[in-house]
Amino acid sequence: MEINKIAVVGAGLMGSGIVYISAWNGFDVHMIDINDSAVEAGMERIRSDVMTGINKNKISMSDAETLIGRITFGTDIAEGVKDVDLVIEAIFENMDVKKEVFAKADAAAPEHCILATNTSSLSIDELASATKRPDKFIGMHYFSPVAAMKLLELVLGEKTSAETIACAVKVGKKQGKTTVQAKNSPGFIVNRILMPVLREGIVLYEQGVATKVEIDTAMTIHGGMPAGPFALGDFVGLDIAYNAMSTLYRELGDCFKPPETLKNLVESGAIGTKAKKGFYDYSGAADEPEPAKGVDLEWLSVRIGIMAIREAMILVDTDIASKEDIDPAMVLGASFPKGPFAMADDIGLDKVRDELTKLNKELGDCYSVPKMLQ
Ligand SMILES: NC(=O)c1ccc[n+]([C@@H]2O[C@H](COP(=O)([O-])OP(=O)(O)OC[C@H]3O[C@@H](n4cnc5c(N)ncnc54)[C@H](O)[C@@H]3O)[C@@H](O)[C@H]2O)c1
Incomplete structure (x- = not known):
């Protein structure tokens, strides 16, 4: 399956970093947070990263415009995930709140859409249980700062399918990451x-x-x-x-x-x-x-x-x-x-x-x- 559009839920430190590297590497991205000021803060972080890139001559003005042009944002999860191929959740580390987000995303996302979490410590299987698509559920654990750190740990739940893993590997590669795989277990690798x-x-x-x-x-x-x-x-x-x-x-x-x-x-x-x-x-x-x-x-x-x-x-x-x-x-x-x-x-x-x-x-x-x- 081809992944073209990604929704990132959570516009904090990790979420905005994931949006940035995704847009930079050619994905269309929709960024979601709980309110306008949180989304705006995420966009501000991204603009500031882009400006750093421009100042260091790593990004041209036209590439910067293309990058920013690939990003949309909002505060409604159901609306934001309705036409995406992959949802990456990066909200704060709380099992109940994350499960709520995944239940909403699961109900509104297209059938083919993969759901991923950036959790550092929570069980992938328990998070997947909040959805009706555990085969399309996976951990995508990025490291901070997201743009600089080359590693992406893929965390496989008991029911994660081979196709889901293959898609996550492809996304990671396109984002410029080296992917490694671990079964769901405390601390991953x-x-x-x-x-x-x-x-x-x-x-x-x-x-x-x-x-x-x-x-x-x-x-x-x-x-x-x-x-x-x-x-x-x-x-x-x-x-x-x-x-x-x-x-x-x-x-x-x-x-x-x-x-x-x-x-x-x-x-x-x-x-x-x-x-x-x-x-x-x-x-x-x-x-x-x-x-x-x-x-x-x-x-x-x-x-x-x-x-x-x-x-x-x-x-x-x-x-x-x-x-x-x-x-x-x-x-x-x-x-x-x-x-x-x-x-x-x-x-x-x-x-x-x-x-x-x-x-x-x-x-x-x-x-x-x-x-x-x-
Ligand atoms: N910070 C790190 O070094 C690091 C590294 C790897 C993984 N992680 C994991 O990434 C996740 C996010 O961490 P962070 O450091 O970016 O946190 P953060 O506090 O910077 O950002 C979290 C964002 O999620 C938003 N949010 C909270 N509830 C929400 C909801 N219901 N819907 C939409 N948005 C919501 C908050 O408003 C905030 O903007 C956590 O699971 C964390 O364990 C963090």
Whole structure:
């Protein structure tokens, strides 16, 4: 099936970004939000992105006019979806409100229309249950900022059809994204693998094995990451990281339990750079000095990296995602220098197995050796 016209519900940060990249890549787009001022704010964000493109000589004036000309907007879901081939929902993260939106879209959209959600954490199957077309329902999880991030995680519900997946792949490709696929499961690929890295860094800090600076340095210098877990957490927002980890904890159990340090910072409002305080201080005041523990930084980077490798292998063991999808997902969605399977090959599978076997004996089930390594 050919997708020509898309409706995007939600004109916020993600929705307006999805509208922008869709119009830029030749789709007609209708953007919907709850009231005129929300839609206007979305259009303003898009105009500002277009202006940036013009100023950087990336978009010509006539391309900008064509792009804006492809976008219409409104506040009525039924009216807005009646002639589209794909609806992408990007409203705030609430199951009941999203289900309401999907029930309305399902009732008014043409029979062939695919319904997609940009949810970061809600169950695709439960959202699909609000519609009479679960075979045409799929997760299309974009990353922020949408125009810059090349990854699109496609999240497959139990009833998502092969044709729906093929259409979503085609749309993603036309939008300039690399698509990867994961079965509906908490955290999909990127958050599921990223959270154990963040958590392990904090746990090792709490145990006094290394300081925050040592852990961040180990992960950047030896792990090749753009930022270590503490600096990354502060940048992303500790509230967002805490919510993502809490969802995984609720769904998957104790191995994802948010550490006390993270919980306490969030409860005190120290949620990272946007609050000028998180794991580190950004107000200009000096951070409390932490005497270095003198730990071997190369060992530390492997010790933390192994948690990403372990989680990636569990995703394959449980048939949630493939190696071929996981590695590019972590490079494009989390700026890993290489995917967890490529990292495992570098470290050596025997070494990864030995290290996990040792940790499993010392620390328990959260360090068990994945089936594919046994
Ligand atoms: N922000 C991110 O980094 C990020 C990344 C990936 C996925 N997501 C997911 O994308 C979705 C949107 O996130 P966001 O950051 O763009 O949120 P946002 O708060 O910036 O925007 C949400 C928009 O939805 C609108 N809205 C709310 N209820 C509506 C309704 N019933 N009908 C129409 N519009 C409605 C709001 O008015 C608002 O403009 C969430 O599900 C979030 O989990 C966010």
